[in-house]
Amino acid sequence: MAKVAADIRLSLHHLLEVPNIFTTSSSESSLVYFIFPVLLVAVTTIILTWRIVANGMTDAKRPPPPPGKLALPIIGFGDTMKFMAAFSRRETREYVAQKIKECGSPVFKTTILGRTIVFLDAPDGVKLLTSATDDILIKNSVPASFQRLVSKGWMNYRGQEFKALKNHATDHFFGLDILQRYLPIVERNVVEQIGRSWMGQEYGAVIESHSNIKTLLLGVITELCLGLTDSTEIGKLKPLFEIFSEGMFVVPVNLPGFQFYRSLQADKQIIRFLKQQITRRRKELKEGRASPNQKVYEQLIQEHSAIARSKQDNKCLTWEDLRSMKYSWRVILETMRVTPVIASIMREANNDFEYKGFTIKKGWKVWCTSAQSSQNPDLIDNPDVFDPSRFEQPGVGVPRYTYFPFGMGYRQCPGMELGKMVILVTLHHFLKNFKWSLVNPEAKILYAVLPYFDGGSLIRISQGEYF
Numbered sequence: 001m002a003k004v005a006a007d008i009r010l011s012l013h014h015l016l017e018v019p020n021i022f023t024t025s026s027s028e029s030s031l032v033y034f035i036f037p038v039l040l041v042a043v044t045t046i047i048l049t050w051r052i053v054a055n056g057m058t059d060a061k062r063p064p065p066p067p068g069k070l071a072l073p074i075i076g077f078g079d080t081m082k083f084m085a086a087f088s089r090r091e092t093r094e095y096v097a098q099k100i101k102e103c104g105s106p107v108f109k110t111t112i113l114g115r116t117i118v119f120l121d122a123p124d125g126v127k128l129l130t131s132a133t134d135d136i137l138i139k140n141s142v143p144a145s146f147q148r149l150v151s152k153g154w155m156n157y158r159g160q161e162f163k164a165l166k167n168h169a170t171d172h173f174f175g176l177d178i179l180q181r182y183l184p185i186v187e188r189n190v191v192e193q194i195g196r197s198w199m200g201q202e203y204g205a206v207i208e209s210h211s212n213i214k215t216l217l218l219g220v221i222t223e224l225c226l227g228l229t230d231s232t233e234i235g236k237l238k239p240l241f242e243i244f245s246e247g248m249f250v251v252p253v254n255l256p257g258f259q260f261y262r263s264l265q266a267d268k269q270i271i272r273f274l275k276q277q278i279t280r281r282r283k284e285l286k287e288g289r290a291s292p293n294q295k296v297y298e299q300l301i302q303e304h305s306a307i308a309r310s311k312q313d314n315k316c317l318t319w320e321d322l323r324s325m326k327y328s329w330r331v332i333l334e335t336m337r338v339t340p341v342i343a344s345i346m347r348e349a350n351n352d353f354e355y356k357g358f359t360i361k362k363g364w365k366v367w368c369t370s371a372q373s374s375q376n377p378d379l380i381d382n383p384d385v386f387d388p389s390r391f392e393q394p395g396v397g398v399p400r401y402t403y404f405p406f407g408m409g410y411r412q413c414p415g416m417e418l419g420k421m422v423i424l425v426t427l428h429h430f431l432k433n434f435k436w437s438l439v440n441p442e443a444k445i446l447y448a449v450l451p452y453f454d455g456g457s458l459i460r461i462s463q464g465e466y467f
């Protein structure tokens, strides 16, 4: 090693000692004239090799890779700016349509954030992305910042290890029998949070609803996972989560002054907080102290008031009540179709494979966005129209493999039933106690990984007993 280092130092020394070409003797300048063409040929060869390898032209027996230009490694941005601008303005559909026109194929490739991304078509692409096993596609296709912040645990598990983890989580947390036990806790949290932040406001008061709902959800999760009910303690976590999530889709520079650095610091504080809470919870458990649009609105009121009427003495919601909220669930599905929480299924090729006559290379990211599936006018009638009735008959208004609010198949969201429960319970209590309207109905919903309300989500609430 020492010899190699010495050789490198020597070569660097020689290189640095090459005299200025404008003041050289003839033998020195001929050396420079020799070096330049060699460098030129070397750089050209590297670029050509990269292009050939990137385009998969080296293997004559294989079909070609999908069409679409790739950027030069390291220095090339490719479609990064174009895609990010379209994504944040909710114009992914226009971006995809333009690319399909440019490439002449619904399956195409490009470079985003320095990675080769292959966009697949729906429904076939969604079917592949959600049903392929880990030897073909792995769940690793997220930006580096997101991966470092969020994917440290669950997403890094593969194959048998992943199955064991998922079974464990289902047995101890996400199973339907366990969720039924959580229902009273979820409902109490919703009612308490509504009482704390929403009740008692004067008629027509304006509320920042997004932030309030986030507090509500944090309260539910911290009580379910940690048995934590102290609202002051929970209040400390909220700003940390805000800072943490702001770093999910940024350039991952871990230096003071950068967002990613701030998010990692917040992550450390959250972990410290959670560790303290887990220690406290374990101690409690050991000591045995722990205890376990107008028509749509009218239809929702109809469904929920019927449930409320069927109960005497203001009894709590039951699992059967949740199961009977069928129209409400269609409204929620349609809401997530129009504004998906997670707007793409993302995987990474774990091996070379073929798709529709194209070779997808190992390491390439493989995506199918909701713009190509659940918002695609070729697959869904009038995709921009909010119409919960499309979910009345499974697979008809919304064909199979075109809609994936919780993902599908092997890596489907394990929190789906919990998410569903919290949303339905919250909706029930909101409908019961409030009427509301948007303060700024023209305000856009934009994206920074997750959707957010441009200018806040102010709503005007009027408290009452609506059923």
Ligand code: HEM
Pocket: 130, 139, 154, 155, 341, 342, 345, 346, 404, 405, 406, 407, 408, 410, 411, 412, 413, 414, 415, 416, 418, 419, 420
């Ligand atoms: C409305 C609420 C929710 C929505 C819309 C949602 C949506 C999703 C989606 C689209 C995925 C990606 C699936 C894929 O790539 O195929 C996912 C994964 C995941 N979700 Fe959810 N989710 C929700 C609530 C929750 C909750 C409440 C939890 C846990 C408490 C949770 C835990 C997870 C985990 C651990 C994964 C990773 C699964 C894997 O890697 O296999 N989610 N979710």
